[in-house]
Amino acid sequence: MSTHDFGQVSRTVGTVFRYALLAATLVGVVALGILLLFVAVDAIQPLTADPGWHLTFFLSFVLPTLVVSGYLYRRAPDSLRAGGAIVGLLAVTTMFAGGVVLIFVDIVSPITWFGFVLALALPAGVLALVSRTLSPGMGTSVGLSAALLYISLAGVPGPVGGIVGLAPIAPSVIALVGSIPVLPVDWMLLVVSVSLPVGLLAGSYVASYTDRRGGIVALGLTVALGVAASLAAPSLGISAGPSLLLATVVGVPTGLAVWRSWETNRLALALPAVVVGGAFVGAFAVEALGFAGPQSWVDWQFLTSAHSRIAEDAGLYPAIGGSILLMGAVIVLSFPFGVGAAIYMEEYAPDNRLTRLIDVNISNLAGVPSVVYGLLGLGVFVRFAGQPTGTVLVGGATLSLLILPIIIISSREAIRSVPEEMRQASYGMGATRWQTVKNVVLPRAFPGVLTGTILALGRAIGETAPLIMIGAPDVVFSLPAELSAKVSAMPLQVYAWATLYGSPAFYQKAVPAGVVVLVSVLLAMNSLAIVLRNRYQNEQ
Amino acid sequence: MSTDDITDELTRNVEGTTQERLPRLFFFICAAVSVVTTVSIVVLLATEAARFFSVTAPLVGFAGETVDAADFFLKTAWQPPEQFGVLALVSATILITVGSAVVAIPLGVGTAIYLSEYATPAARSRLKPALEILAGIPTVVYGFFAVIYITPVIQGVFPQTGAFNLASASIVVGIMIIPMVASISEDAMSAVPEDLRQAGYGMGATKFDVATGVVVPAALSGIVSSFILALSRAIGETMAVTVAAGSQAQYLNVLNPASYLEGALPMTAAMIKLLLSDITGGGLAYRSLYAIGITLFAITLAMNVISDFIAQRYREEY
Numbered sequence: 001m002s003t004h005d006f007g008q009v010s011r012t013v014g015t016v017f018r019y020a021l022l023a024a025t026l027v028g029v030v031a032l033g034i035l036l037l038f039v040a041v042d043a044i045q046p047l048t049a050d051p052g053w054h055l056t057f058f059l060s061f062v063l064p065t066l067v068v069s070g071y072l073y074r075r076a077p078d079s080l081r082a083g084g085a086i087v088g089l090l091a092v093t094t095m096f097a098g099g100v101v102l103i104f105v106d107i108v109s110p111i112t113w114f115g116f117v118l119a120l121a122l123p124a125g126v127l128a129l130v131s132r133t134l135s136p137g138m139g140t141s142v143g144l145s146a147a148l149l150y151i152s153l154a155g156v157p158g159p160v161g162g163i164v165g166l167a168p169i170a171p172s173v174i175a176l177v178g179s180i181p182v183l184p185v186d187w188m189l190l191v192v193s194v195s196l197p198v199g200l201l202a203g204s205y206v207a208s209y210t211d212r213r214g215g216i217v218a219l220g221l222t223v224a225l226g227v228a229a230s231l232a233a234p235s236l237g238i239s240a241g242p243s244l245l246l247a248t249v250v251g252v253p254t255g256l257a258v259w260r261s262w263e264t265n266r267l268a269l270a271l272p273a274v275v276v277g278g279a280f281v282g283a284f285a286v287e288a289l290g291f292a293g294p295q296s297w298v299d300w301q302f303l304t305s306a307h308s309r310i311a312e313d314a315g316l317y318p319a320i321g322g323s324i325l326l327m328g329a330v331i332v333l334s335f336p337f338g339v340g341a342a343i344y345m346e347e348y349a350p351d352n353r354l355t356r357l358i359d360v361n362i363s364n365l366a367g368v369p370s371v372v373y374g375l376l377g378l379g380v381f382v383r384f385a386g387q388p389t390g391t392v393l394v395g396g397a398t399l400s401l402l403i404l405p406i407i408i409i410s411s412r413e414a415i416r417s418v419p420e421e422m423r424q425a426s427y428g429m430g431a432t433r434w435q436t437v438k439n440v441v442l443p444r445a446f447p448g449v450l451t452g453t454i455l456a457l458g459r460a461i462g463e464t465a466p467l468i469m470i471g472a473p474d475v476v477f478s479l480p481a482e483l484s485a486k487v488s489a490m491p492l493q494v495y496a497w498a499t500l501y502g503s504p505a506f507y508q509k510a511v512p513a514g515v516v517v518l519v520s521v522l523l524a525m526n527s528l529a530i531v532l533r534n535r536y537q538n539e540q
Numbered sequence: 541m542s543t544d545d546i547t548d549e550l551t552r553n554v555e556g557t558t559q560e561r562l563p564r565l566f567f568f569i570c571a572a573v574s575v576v577t578t579v580s581i582v583v584l585l586a587t588e589a590a591r592f593f594s595v596t597a598p599l600v601g602f603a604g605e606t607v608d609a610a611d612f613f614l615k616t617a618w619q620p621p622e623q624f625g626v627l628a629l630v631s632a633t634i635l636i637t638v639g640s641a642v643v644a645i646p647l648g649v650g651t652a653i654y655l656s657e658y659a660t661p662a663a664r665s666r667l668k669p670a671l672e673i674l675a676g677i678p679t680v681v682y683g684f685f686a687v688i689y690i691t692p693v694i695q696g697v698f699p700q701t702g703a704f705n706l707a708s709a710s711i712v713v714g715i716m717i718i719p720m721v722a723s724i725s726e727d728a729m730s731a732v733p734e735d736l737r738q739a740g741y742g743m744g745a746t747k748f749d750v751a752t753g754v755v756v757p758a759a760l761s762g763i764v765s766s767f768i769l770a771l772s773r774a775i776g777e778t779m780a781v782t783v784a785a786g787s788q789a790q791y792l793n794v795l796n797p798a799s800y801l802e803g804a805l806p807m808t809a810a811m812i813k814l815l816l817s818d819i820t821g822g823g824l825a826y827r828s829l830y831a832i833g834i835t836l837f838a839i840t841l842a843m844n845v846i847s848d849f850i851a852q853r854y855r856e857e858y
Contacts (some may be wrong), residue, residue: 014748018658024650025659028718032677035685142562250789289840340570348564349571360848362574367769367844368837369776372581375833379584402578407779409732413792427547433555434563454677465778468812491680491779498783507688515681526676530669 036519041513044296053291060285061278068274074266083271085531086257090250090272092524095354098303099324101242103139106321106479110186110193110241115177116153117193122173123148187230187240195226195248202252209260222252229388297513306477307493311505316514319493321479322392323461323521326489330403330460331453337400338456339449340405345408346415347437366421373402374469382470393483398466403456410452414445446535454529458522464491474500475484544685585837588830605824612831616791620825622813623837626790626835632804633775635706635794636713636785640774643714645767648721649756652763655722655731656750668723675719680711683783691784694801706805712780712852717770724769728762746799761854765847772843778808787813806821807832 022064041047046054072080104390127145155172171179199222207215229247231242260267286293305315341362349355375399381387418441426436472495476488494514497506512530568757590596596605607624615625651671655664686708694708697703732755740750756763786803791798803812814829 014746017748018749020653020660021650021654025648025667025671025722027647027675028651028715029667031715032674035689035776038689116809128843159770177662303608337570337573341574343566344567344571348567358571358575361578363572363848364841364844365578367772367776367840368581369778369808369840370839371776371778371811372585372833372837375811375829376577376584377590378582379830384584404574404577423547432557432560434560437563459677462676462680464678464680465782465808465812469815471815491678494684495779495783496681498687500682502665511684511688519681520676522676522678523673526669528671530672534665 014026027280039512039515039519041441042508043516044294046294050291053286053293054287056285056289056291057282064274064278065271068270072267072271079265079267080271082261082265082268084255086268086272087275088277088527088531089257090254092528093250093253095521095524097246099320100244100249102317102321102479103324104190104241104245107325107481110189111178114193115174117197118177119152119173120149135486144268155246163231169233177488185240187226187244190241190244191223191226191230194245195223198248199223199250202256205256206259209263218256221255222248225251225255237464240472250533297509298516302510303517304511307475307496309501311501311503311509314506314510316490316493316517318476318479319488319490319514320517322476322487322492323489325392325480325487326396327457327461328401329392329483330399330457331398333396334404334407335453338404338453339411341404341408342415342449343437343441346412348432362405362408367410370402370440370463371469372463373398374466376401377466377470388416388484388486390467390473390486391484392480392487395467395489396483398470399463401461402463402466403460406456406459408454410455411445411449412451413440416450417448418444447532449517451529451533451536454525454532458525458529461489461525462491462518464489466493467492468495486491490514490521494518500521549835570677578677581837585830585834588827592824592827592831606822607831618789618810620817620828621823624824624828624831625791626832627809628789629805629807629810630797630833630835631792631794631799632706632785632789632806633808634789635775635792635799635804636710636777636781636806637771638794639706639710639800640714640717641771643711643766644717644721644774647714647717648770649725649763651718651722652725652729652766653751653756655778656726657755671719671722674715677716678779679716679777680779680783682716683709683780685781686712686784698801700760701801702786702803705801706785706792706804707800709781709784709806712784712798713774713777715728716777716780720770720773721766724766725759725763728759728766730853731762732758761850764854765851768843768847768850772847774845776808776840778812781806782809783814785809807836811836 005290012222038229069080072083087183091276104113108116116518123145130144131141151170152173154176156170199219202222203215203219206218228243228249233240233243234245258269258272302315303320304317305313305368306318308314345355345359345362349358377394378389381394381397383387421438422440422444426440429438472492473488474492476486481486497510497514501510584733587600589603590600592607593609593612595609597603597606612624612626614627615623616627616631617623617625618628651667657669658669687704690708690711691703691705692699694705696790701707736754736758737750737790740754745753781844787805787809788803789805790803792804811829811832815827817825
């Protein structure tokens with residue numbers, strides 16, 4: 001008999017207490033919900049749309065979705081959850097695809113990316129060949145891969161040789177690709193450098209459920225999707241490159257999810273079908289019937305233009321790009337160190353004074369205010385190391401230091417949850433510590449580590465104070481194209497609008513719109529982390 | 541023999557090889573980064589702040605303009621670059637911290653008791669992620685909410701409220717730290733052994749009696765340590781108060797509730813303001829940043845250490 005069956009004698013006091021507690025639990029969530037609703041209404045202005053617009057979408061989109069959800073909720077809750085996951089995946093990948101397109105349009109040209117992929121693929125190929133034929137020791141292979149990577153990314157003798165004063169002998173692969181006089185068009189480069197790697201990943205995913213043939217089919221379909229999207233782009237009125245990227249980033253994960261669902265739980269496809277179908281039907285219907293949509297401030301113009309002194313013309317584009325670049329720098333700088341520190345603390349550290357010191361130190365670092373990290377960035381990277389203020393590199397490094405303790409703490413939890421028996425089994429098979437970490441602990445802990453990292457990145461993407469402290473400019477008009485360019489970020493831009501340009505027009509238009517974009521990105525990241533964690537906990 | 545010892549036994553023979561040493565070294569360097577970070581924070585804050593006070597400036601061989609430490613810590617007028625009375629900033633920080641505690645502590649503890657004692661597993665699995673979202677919203681967004689949506693409500697009740705006020709800032713900071721109070725308190729409550737609850741029920745206690753008379757006292761050290769941690773977060777909170785609390789430094793009576801209706805400049809907001817106002821590199825105003833920074837760092841560090849100490853020292857062992 002569990003405790004839930006006891007304690008039934010509680011009368012009024014108990015009941016009141018219970019509901020008071022429930023109310024306390026809900027106050028914060030409900031308050032935030034109301035605030036978010038307010039800001040969404042301010043930004044999207046649904047009341048400015050024609051009543052016919054609302055009616056059309058209600059009939060084509062809201063009503064069918066509600067009916068299908070209600071039916072699934074009563075009859076097949078599993079299918080509702082799986083279907084909801086596919087809809088969520090569609091939303092998250094669309095957002096992600098927007099970011100990828102932005103990167104390829106304004107930051108990295110397809111040719112540079114192509115050269116980069118080639119520069120990574122060539123050493124990997126050579127290394128795979130060497131290790132298969134010669135099976136060298138670990139020291140040799142680490143040295144060899146470092147040398148190959150250096151040669152292919154930087155050339156011979158590269159920047160190190162340049163410092164010593166050696167004449168260049170061979171250019172890097174990236175420079176080599178860039179110097180080829182005749183090149184295929186951008187989308188062909190993207191087919192090779194984006195569709196092919198993504199297809200390989202998709203293929204290995206499919207192959208893990210079926211067989212080699214299935215994997216090859218998935219690879220072929222991915223490449224075909226890329227080619228088709230590029231060829232169809234002109235008739236849709238967009239460029240080939242963005243079309244290919246959108247189709248690949250949105251289509252491939254969603255396609256895989258739909259395929260899995262088709263194999264296991266076909267009813268789950270009802271919800272995504274109704275949502276996507278309803279949205280399309282509704283969009284065509286309002287177009288055909290001539291109903292005007294809401295005068296939303298979050299529109300294409302807002303997402304694709306830079307700041308302006310006039311609130312109506314102000315946009316978030318450079319800030320979105322800045323946030324994406326900062327995230328990239330933060331991932332590269334914080335993920336390896338955070339996970340590495342967690343592995344050391346959990347798997348290697350002896351129980352001595354130094355370990356306890358590091359332990360206490362990490363938990364205290366997690367409590368240091370973000371503005372102090374900003375001071376650290378200002379004092380060390382800008383004043384001491386002489387970096388220019390407000391660059392992508394300085395901002396990324398400062399934010400990395402800020403989230404490092406969070407990544408370490410969550411990664412340690414994930415590593416700790418790997419059962420001790422699995423490690424013992426590995427040691428029992430004669431594996432060394434490093435082999436155990438590499439083959440047993442890390443794969444098992446990976447979903448947990450990933451969840452913690454996504455949550456920590458969410459923290460970094462919402463931080464403003466450290467960026468202000470390192471002197472990031474309030475207003476940037478173009479995307480930073482290199483690591484030493486000045487960078488703005490979404491929360492910083494919102495802050496600038498709310499204070500420096502704190503006129504009523506900005507408060508009513510640009511700020512709510514910026515808040516809606518920022519919060520949407522964060523909610524997407526948080527939900528992704530939560531879904532990952534739930535799935536991972538269910539598996540265990 | 542513990543499993544760690546067995547592991548050491550098993551792996552001893554290969555411990556010295558390159559394959560094992562290289563990863564170990566890399567992971568150790570990663571862990572050392574955190575120590576280096578702390579050391580650089582302390583060294584940087586200490587050296588720059590030392591150049592701010594007249595007492596310590598000679599120690600670091602600094603001969604420029606300085607401020608008397610007594611003037612900094614005891615005076616109440618903050619008007620850089622002439623007057624550096626940090627009490628004006630501290631009073632605002634204290635008011636916001638107390639105000640956010642009034643919001644977050646009852647709600648956070650209530651949430652923790654509900655999640656740990658009353659909620660079904662299904663309800664818990666829905667409520668916990670929802671609470672995490674509260675902590676995931678960027679703080680600058682909370683500041684905007686305070687100015688645009690919460691201040692008008694407060695002005696409706698107290699018409700003399702300023703456009704920027706401490707009350708709205710306290711409310712949003714309070715909402716922001718609820719998840720912290722709730723999750724740490726709930727962990728402490730969940731760690732209370734089931735036997736204690738069973739014993740309570742066996743004595744004829746109701747669920748209410750058990751929750752308030754057994755679980756909460758048994759978990760008290762964890763609950764108190766969650767308060768301290770959350771309050772240290774409130775003290776260090778920057779953007780919400782920068783946007784919502786105002787930008788005019790003034791010394792407010794921390795015991796007078798009417799102070800909440802006025803705007804003031806908390807420590808963190810003062811740092812942002814200093815940085816945004818054109819401070820010449822290395823000047824007195826620049827160094828005052830570090831003087832506030834080290835004060836802030838010392839306070840939050842002390843609170844973290846105290847919280848840790850309470851959680852360890854007063855934990856009920858079962």
